[in-house]
Amino acid sequence: MPEEFTFAVNTGSLGYRVLDRRDRNTCYGLAWYDPECCKWVAEYPGDRPGSGGGIPGFASRGWAARFLYRYRKPQPSGRR
Numbered sequence: 001m002p003e004e005f006t007f008a009v010n011t012g013s014l015g016y017r018v019l020d021r022r023d024r025n026t027c028y029g030l031a032w033y034d035p036e037c038c039k040w041v042a043e044y045p046g047d048r049p050g051s052g053g054g055i056p057g058f059a060s061r062g063w064a065a066r067f068l069y070r071y072r073k074p075q076p077s078g079r080r
Contacts, residue, residue, distance in 0.1 A: 041054040
């Protein structure tokens with residue numbers, strides 16, 4: 001089954017936004033290339049790309065995007 005995401009250039013910042021193919025208002029995060037480790041980084045929405053966050057080590061932006069699409073950012077449950 002093909003993924004339901006597409007890429008858009010992240011203007012003013014690093015990488016590509018990973019958007020839902022049907023609803024472009026839904027962003028799964030960013031995929032950007034880190035030249036220091038020579039790998040792609042998956043960054044959840046709301047994080048600043050290049051600030052030391054994200055999950056590095058993907059071989060391509062497609063694999064980073066697949067990770068963001070499949071494993072969406074965990075939401076707080078409200079429990080303490």
